[in-house]
Amino acid sequence: MSRSELIGQIKSKKSFLCIGLDTDIDKIPAFLKQYPDPVFEFNKRIIDATQDLCVSYKPNAAFYESRGVKGLQSLIATWNYIPKNCLSIIDAKRGDIGNTSDNYAKAFFNEDMSGMSFDAITVAPYMGNDSVTPFLKYDGKWVILLALTSSVGSKDFQYLQIGEHTLYERVIQTANTWADAERLMFVVGATKSTEFTNIRKYAPNNFLLVPGVGAQGGSLEDVCKYGMTKDCGLLVNSSRGIIYASNGEDFAEAARAEALKLQQQMQAELEKAGII
Numbered sequence: 001m002s003r004s005e006l007i008g009q010i011k012s013k014k015s016f017l018c019i020g021l022d023t024d025i026d027k028i029p030a031f032l033k034q035y036p037d038p039v040f041e042f043n044k045r046i047i048d049a050t051q052d053l054c055v056s057y058k059p060n061a062a063f064y065e066s067r068g069v070k071g072l073q074s075l076i077a078t079w080n081y082i083p084k085n086c087l088s089i090i091d092a093k094r095g096d097i098g099n100t101s102d103n104y105a106k107a108f109f110n111e112d113m114s115g116m117s118f119d120a121i122t123v124a125p126y127m128g129n130d131s132v133t134p135f136l137k138y139d140g141k142w143v144i145l146l147a148l149t150s151s152v153g154s155k156d157f158q159y160l161q162i163g164e165h166t167l168y169e170r171v172i173q174t175a176n177t178w179a180d181a182e183r184l185m186f187v188v189g190a191t192k193s194t195e196f197t198n199i200r201k202y203a204p205n206n207f208l209l210v211p212g213v214g215a216q217g218g219s220l221e222d223v224c225k226y227g228m229t230k231d232c233g234l235l236v237n238s239s240r241g242i243i244y245a246s247n248g249e250d251f252a253e254a255a256r257a258e259a260l261k262l263q264q265q266m267q268a269e270l271e272k273a274g275i276i
């Protein structure tokens, strides 16, 4: 999905919500265990209940890889089921020497090899240019680079001062020389809303993937106040706050109700900014 198509979806759905499919087999409702692939059944019902309210789905690879072959089958089935008008993001946080990154890219972008071709992947920048560029070789695919994460440990490295800049500022500056805002997004945690004004100095046009509202306590209002651009420029993710809103038979309706609350807040923010 191109940047202009993504912006079009945001305007038509009046939403910049990304729903995180961090689907933990131990947390899904017990009645789903009767299905051959309970995790896919869960994801399918979540997607059916929410696809008009969000513009993206983000399965987190850890929850699938932890289940071995069965988990990969659930992931492939989920990728296949994500509607084509939603940006599919694999949250894998990969990155290694070029030769290895080439293979990570095949795993998530090359349908002929792996059975999956997500629109975007999260990548860790630590190993530098040759670890990131293999993902950029795929036309039309997005790289979403970790910049300032929502984790408590973000202070360990990301704020370190290097000359005039912090490490996370250098990551954004340097990576923006490798690709443009048509292909490159950055992860910025919603828990870091005070940093958004600064981040926009270095990433005025890039979309930001913003996890950390809901279960991690970040404020959607502050994210929008300091991080929104004229094109919106934000994809705000919530995982547990939506998908585990109930663990009864009504889980999909409960997920929809939580997604609707976020979509309505997002609509108000888009209207306030004159984007819709």
Ligand SMILES: O=C(O)c1cc(=O)[nH]c(=O)n1[C@@H]1O[C@H](COP(=O)(O)O)[C@@H](O)[C@H]1O
Binding pocket: 020, 022, 060, 091, 122, 148, 149, 150, 151, 187, 188, 189, 211, 212, 213, 214, 215, 216, 237, 238, 239, 240, 241
């Ligand atoms: O790359 C990510 O998506 C990510 C980066 C970050 O800084 N913080 C963060 O929470 N995430 C992911 O975003 C999701 C947040 O989930 P919830 O806290 O349940 O909404 C998880 O899949 C995390 O792995």
